[in-house]
Amino acid sequence: MEPVAPGAPDAGSVASPGCQRIPAIGPGGVQLEESFGEAAGGRRSYLIVLPERYDPELPHKVIVAYAGTNWSGEMIRPYFNLDARPAPGEIHVYPDLQFHDFGGQGPVGGWLLGPLAAPFDGMADIEFTRALLDRLGERYCVDPDRIFATGHSWGGDMAAVVGCFLGDRFRAVAPAAANRPYWFEPESQLSCEGESAVWTFFGTNETHFTWQDRPGQFGEEQHAFWMNKDSCDEGTEVLPYDQSGACVRSLGCDVDTRLCLYEPSAGHQIPSYFAEAVLDWFRSF
Helix, strand or coil, X not given: CCCCCCCCCCCCCCCCCCCCCCCCCCCEEEEEEEECCHHHCCEEEEEEEECCCCCCCXXXXXXXXXXXXXXXXXXXHHHHCCCCCCCCCEEEEEECCEEEEHHHCCEEEECCXXXXXXXXXXXXXXXXXXXXXXXXXXXXXXXXXXXXXXXXXXXXXXXXXXXXXXXXXXXXXXXECCCCCHHHCCHHHCCCCCCCEEEEEEECCCCCCCCCCCCCHXXXXXXXXXXXXXXXXXXXXXXXXXXXXXXXXXXXXXXXXXXXXECHHHCCXXXXXXXXXXXXXXXXX
């Protein structure tokens, strides 16, 4: 059997309705604005990147990347640098957030993080993501079993949120520099869908969340939530990314559950190995 190239669809890929359709856009980044309905926030915009040699007969992975506060998808694209390592069979999507007056704070660009996230609560961005995935599957050849998400800061919050509320759509999510998981509290009122794998990234010298009691606290709290949800054991396996041994995979979990408490020099930003680690992980599914 010939080896499958990194990121390439395999024989077990599922085909979406958009397979065999010729796309209306070319390869590279294209900014689109469309109506997604009132529940999804009305007209929404996003940047989509098709591979250079898009094949309409091969089901593609989809990687969704959420921007942080006041940033657009176009701005976060070079920051993540994900599609700078092209692989066959991948579509990259960078949704744009909307601006809201959160509790009288004035217009702030951010994500609505579900029903429990007051004052940043609401379902519009979850519904936007759901509708966007449906539209991508109708227009392009997508493997609905290989859809992934990542995000930074407020976008990291959103990546974690879709890992729960849309866990039946996302195979794995990788939130980076996100807040503590207040969007999942109280857990007695929470209902996650599906079984999304989660890799939490959080800095040990977090310069934005300065009110933590200890370095890495919010990342550890996020990871603890997923460990509990995924029935993990206490044991861990060290991953070969951070020389300090601060990247681990929890053992005995229902799905792959990981944590990296990354180097102090990164502050609130993603670590140097982020793009390589996340892409290799997504491509392993």
